[in-house]
Amino acid sequence: MSDDPRAPQPGAEHLAEPLRSRWSPSVYDAAHRLGADEVETLLRAAQWAPSKGNTQPWALIVCVPGTPGHDRLVASLSRGNAGWVPRASVVFLTVAHVRDGDGPDAPEHSDLALYDVGQAAAHLTLQARAMGLHAHQFAGFDHDALADALGVPSSHQLLTGIAVGVPGDAREVDERTAARDHRDRTRRPLSEWAFAGRFGEPYETDGTPGTTP
């Protein structure tokens, strides 16, 4: 059985760490800071992610609390994210290299750039968990305003933030933010999206307890 009450069920017991204990907390310890070596290790996890043709079409903007970049990020956050993102130890903004050149007619950099950036983000997220940290990705912010404020060129697309830190005291945040960490974690069943050889034909699991739905 899983040792983490928030671990996904069913099936969690068959997952390897750090997948098993990964989840996205919203109550961070605002006093916690990461060392420069830890930030670098997280960047290395993204660096060594696979990508189509090894194009590595990502850029990450590191936003540390108390710096102008972080202030700009905080100013752009949606209402739902403003209560928790600023308390994270560090935020990585993910950016995709989408066009070679400026302007909307410039050629596509890679047809799978967004896929590759997502994978780099996943690697960083799991590395964080392996280091005893947590990561919570978010897309709720004013992308245009923040891209402009941070000087993201038109050849690139600002995608998401990854807030990294350690869990904090729920009494230090508003009730709504605190409640977020107690929401049920659910997933669509495998029968809806795991197909056998042809789209729409359900892949039948072998019925081992805990592996379905």
Ligand SMILES: Cc1cc2nc3c(=O)[nH]c(=O)nc-3n(C[C@H](O)[C@H](O)[C@H](O)COP(=O)(O)O)c2cc1C
């Ligand atoms: C691309 C992306 C965008 C997301 N945007 C937000 C967001 O703006 N605010 C938020 O609180 N969580 C956001 N999340 C977190 C998801 O809501 C969360 O991963 C999902 O509910 C599953 O929960 P879990 O990560 O704990 O398994 C986002 C996650 C991803 C991957």
